[in-house]
Amino acid sequence: MAEERKQRKPIPRVDEESKPFWEACARHELYVQKCRHCGKVFYYPRSFCPEDLTQDLEWVKCSGRGKVYTFTVTYQNQSPGFRENLPYVMAYVELEEGVRMLTNIVGCKPEEVRIDMPVEVAFEDVTPDLSIPVFKPVGK
Ligand SMILES: [Zn+2]
Structure with missing residues (x-):
């Protein structure tokens, strides 16, 4: 099972709520x-x-x-699964639905990321049953 993983980062723990x-x-x-x-919309589960x-x-x-x-922008992280992706962007994305999600920005250079930049979700497939939401600039 572990061999199927495309990344070495810790994987999220899935519970009844999530x-x-x-x-x-x-x-x-x-x-x-x-x-x-x-009527409140919220995240995390x-x-x-x-x-x-x-x-x-x-x-x-x-x-x-x-x-x-x-x-x-993270430039230093020697943990397996993270060091391969340096530098990477950690961000809070505010969804149109009004909630903020801690995530990564992908699909552009870190220096291209701006506050208020329009982004859309993309999914990183980690295992056949687990995909992680990340965000990329709209249209990229
Ligand atoms: Zn309520």
Whole structure:
């Protein structure tokens, strides 16, 4: 199983709360949760609404588009799976749905990344069952 992995980074731990999120990512679709009671859209996956603690939630499909809220460029990281990708961009992307997602910006040079830059989701296939959402400049 480990031989199938295309990267050596630690892989996310999938639990009951995050399972629908990761299943959607494996289909190359991005979903976040929405509270049926107050309408709040939120990420990361939880079993209750962070606003009013109700458990009446639904999953909503995202457009996959957003913009860079903030970012940093990492030049030094000697951990296996990370050092091969240096330099890389860590960013918070604000989705059109209003939530912010900690992710990587790919598909452009780190020096091309800007605050408010329009980005769209892409998926890195790690295993046949696990794909990780990253973001690239729109149209790239
Ligand atoms: Zn709520």
